[in-house]
Amino acid sequence: MPSSSTAPDSMEPEVVVTEEDLATTDEILKQHQYDRSEMIAILLGVQDALGYLPVPVLKHLAERLEVSPISLFGIVTFYTSFRLNPPGRHKCTVCMGTACHVRGAVNVLKEFERRLDISAGSTTPDRHFQLETVNCVGACAIGPLVIVDDEYHGNITPIKIPRLLRRLERDKAEDVT
């Protein structure tokens, strides 16, 4: 079934959701007139605003929309774009689409996994890096493609990865742990 980073980390401390997060969620619900057929747009909106979909927020959504938490959870885990864990500070997304695959995306992903010591779909323990994969973003002509914090980088090989990562390490000191 299509799902990527949707299993909540079991090692996570209890997720804390603020009043503000719930208010943001309510605001988004209102924009969509509490319409259940807008479920995916609502979930995407909440995820955009909060960075991920915390389980307590999902429960809150289920209550407001009068659907069972199970069916809501079913939707969230069905689509790959939803994530149940807080994002990392920097997101590296490796394209695993066909065009990138035949040009060596597997080695690119392996090298990211090795250097960050995490597997795709997860975040480093300090939440500095988040590693994701995507099946094509439409820039196939310049694959293998990696997206680093929304910026596209074409023709990536394992050799180019240390430089990409080094740039992202500069603000490590600012991380709140």
Place this chain on the structure above:
Amino acid sequence: MTGKIRSVSELHEFQASLKEELQGDRTVITLCAGPGCAASGADNVAKAFRKHIEEMGLTDQVTFKCTGCHGFCALAPVVAIDPAGYCYEGVKQADVKDILERTIIGGEVIEKLLYVDPETGEPVLYEKDIPFYKHQDRILLAENRQIDPDRLEDFLAIDGYSALAKVLDEMSSEDVIQAILDSGLRGRGGAGFPTGLKWQIAHQQTAEPKYIVCNADEGDPGAFMDRGIIEGNPHRVIEGMCIGARAIGANQGFVYVRYEYPIAVQRINQAVDQAREAGLLGENILGSDFSFDLKVVMGAGAFVCGEETALIASLEGKKGEPVQRPPFPVESGYRGKPTVINNVESWTCVPHVIGKGAEWFSSIGSEGSKGTKIFSLVGKVKNTGLVEVPMGTTIRKIVYDIGGGVPNGKSFKAIQTGGPAGGCLPEDLIDLPIDFEALTKAGTIMGSGGLIVMDESTCMVDVARYFTRFLEEESCGKCYSCRKGTQRMRELLDDICEGKGTLDHLDLLEELGETVNNASMCGLGQNAANPVLSTLRYFRHEYEAHITEHRCSAGVCAALIRYFIQEELCDGCHACSKVCPVEAISGEKDLEHEIDPDVCITCGSCIEVCPTDAIIIVSGSGEEA
């Protein structure tokens, strides 16, 4: 925009005034800001152009615009200069001032920015003479180059919405449907169903309201035709949908765009707003009795949602699981009402059919497949990008004349058509014309137009495994045959790739493949074995070599290959040992180096940097892969 356009004659007046405004003797600099070019720094180039044009006081002579994909993405970022018709490639921020000073003011060509034809070694001055473009027939894509997709005015200036006006002014629903039927247009999203027939069935339905949908889910990983159109020419899609809605009697439509295309989402939303403001969407379009509006809906990353019944479920806010057909969506679709779903490119063809006539459209293409088709030509081919050719064009023409062949002196091995559920065709079929019938006969499908070129360093077993894993992950899980079948096939392929396969694995794969295709409900499962079956049909020897000789001749399957430094060629320059991420390479400076196969993680970095090509991949009993 200046308010609503209230009638067909007002539209024509407005178009004429825009044309006049945009013509004249201005030089037009067109920068491609499509996906490939944007990823190669087009944004900064655009900023530089705007700044320098202003600073150099050229605003009165020069129009600068950013457009969607021009097609030849391999040259990214590309700049076209009109009316001269020059094309500059690989343009950097630092080149911008030079272009303005030397080409725009000085009238001189900058040779280092021209494309060099590898055949002749000569620079090519005009875009139209570049082989990549010369061998195409660009009808849909040609417009990308002409319009700034942020501006409705640009679209109107190329007679945009004239086909809609014609429909409102002089055609009945029946006329429109007849024209689409006569044109021979078949759906561009996969199955090639005749578009006119689909509309006719929808038109005959008595249930109300009716809906229309644009399928912009573009799930094929490795294809970006639809992204190219939506980002480059969003109003053409809207115009096509308006015409379709008028023909079947719908007042509401949806554009379902994948979440992974944020720019496409923004462009189509903006275009919908512009169209509404101009009276081209909404109540009483162009003063007629026809009302129609559009809503843009985002998918959330599930390949199966491109399947029409799953797409409808997703539109309704549910899990995108397919349901049994019949009833087909034309009878019972969105909220149980008649719903016409067409692909982006199908909708884009519609205004051209209406504007230029069914006869014109049906004069292009092959016997059973009419018009042009856009392909996304990617993988191991020199000229990657978006290609538009008449249906029935041969693979050879696309790969060699347009694509320039395989790079790095390697040889062509196969081409994959039809996306994950398509198939791979071998070199002997290179003269096959690409149309719906010919591809199906050869054991693959047209799909939506992804063409992935593979060379000698692509392992066909690995490719089959790649697609099978993709389908395993994307199967919605409803059918046992699809859910479990893709998993079992992938496990068998894993074994083979890891050197643990037996010849029995091949028989099992074939048997299982047939079952999966026959027993599954939707198009995903029904074609899920195509990658395996087509590679077994044409590349069985590669499977056998993996099994009996533990040999991956492409040098891809990590468990079966070894990186090896040829002593006699190694200069001991340390280049490889410097980049090796795991210190697998040892050797004194200026003496031969050696790779420890137990440490090597087969990342390929050393081969990339070795200046003397001393490093090779060996497989099987030690021969070069």
